[in-house]
Amino acid sequence: MKILITGGAGFIGSAVVRQAVEAGHEVVNLDALTYAANLESLSSVAESPLYAFEQADIRDRPAFDRIFAAHRPDAVMHLAAESHVDRSIDGPALFIETNVTGTFNLLEAARTHWQATGKPDGFRFHHISTDEVYGSLGPTGKFTENTPYDPRSPYSASKAASDHLVRAWGETYGLPVLVTNCSNNYGPFHFPEKLIPVVILRALAGEPIPVYGDGSNVRDWLFVEDHADALLTVLQRGEVGRTYNIGGENEAANIDLVRMICAELDTLRPEGAPHDRLITFVTDRPGHDQRYAIDPTRIRKELGWRPSVTVEEGIARTVRWYLDNEAWWRPLLDREGVGRRLGTKA
Known part of the structure; x- marks a missing residue:
């Protein structure tokens, strides 16, 4: 297949690009190269004849027409999305422009291309979303594909809106769409504003490790390479019009995850041990969802997919990757907003 991947220089997008190229697909990576993007994450495939890069912003509708005409995916x-909840609290407008209007632009460009090429049966529009659109769970229960939407942050509301747009284009225009909603991703190449890289890099620097509230918030942790594998599986074998929830089957409270990272660092960098002495509880995020958990029954039964990496294995691999790849993450610490507490304007 020739696949147009938007946001391919981001964390999850770069993992998908790498796996798609390694599997023999042609890939066109469309990315605006905003603050969280890094083309260095694609160095392993950048010289491949199967890889092409187009710098464009998904808010730029005319750019899509040119790119679809040139590459015919x-x-x-x-x-492609703005994805950091704290940044959405401080500046929600960009999230609406990118995640909602940008998705609309892409849908219209894809629909135009699909119709102009004779509506080929094999064409797919796969929209990648988040479990945060479902809101917050109590101590029991899991999100299914039929869970009502209940977004609680500007970020999750913008993703919920984009999900609805994609389904509407499928129903109204017949565009062959797929939607996936995933749990929290982690792993190598993660931009250093999210919890796991923040913990690793703060601990390495001997600086306080910030934990929101009392650290009891629970997430289902999905290793990014597992997620990329699931996304390509859905793209190739998923039923048109279907939604698939993708989870890691690895629930953990934030504080337990932080302590797991610290224990791994105690082993690999004993000179800084015990690293958990650096844990510092800070004022909670406004509207912080208490718990997310995915029921992955549909993707397991219909497509035969399950995650392969436990959270313990994934954390060990992730910590080692950051220790071995300072040249990748060190320059990112100077980017706007990194290292500062965001999301307090509410």
């Missing part, structure tokens, strides 16, 4: 995987 067989499928679209839409990962």
Whole structure:
């Protein structure tokens, strides 16, 4: 397949690009190269004849027409999005422009291309979303594909809106769409504003490790390479019009995850041990969802997919990757907002 991947220089997008190229697909990576993007994450495939890069902003509708005409993709995987909840609290307008209007622009460009090429049966528009659209769970229960939407942050509301747009284009225009909603991703190449890289890099620097509230918030942790594998599986074998929830089957409270990282660092960098002495509880995020958990029954039964990496294995691999790849993450610490507490304007 020739796949147009938006946001391919981001964390999840770059993992999908790498796996798609390694599997023999042609990939066109469309990315605006905003603050969280890094083309260094694609160095392993950048010289491949199967890889092409287009710098464009998904808010720029005319750019899409040019790119679709030039590359004529067989499928679209839409990962480009503003994704950091704290940034959405401080500046929600950009999230609406990118995640809602940008998705609309891409849908219209894809629909135009699909119709102009005779509506090929094999074309797919795969929209990648988040479990945060479902809101917050109590101590029991899990999100299914039929869970009502209940977004609680500007970020999750913007993703919920984009999900609805994609389904509407499928129902109204017949565009062959797929939607996936995933749990919290982690792993190598993660931009250093999210919890796990923040913990690793703060601990390495001997600085306080910030934990929101009392650290009891629970997430289902999905290793990013598992997620990329699931996304390509859905793209190739998923039923048109279907939604698939993708989870890691690895629930953990934030504080337990932080202590797991610290224990791994105690082993690998004993000179800084015990690293958990650096844990510092800070004022909670406004509207912080208490718990997310995915029921992955549909993707397991229909497509035969399950995650392969436990959270213990994934954390060990992730910590080692950051220790071995300072040249990748060190320059990112100077980017706007990194290292500062965001999301307090509410």
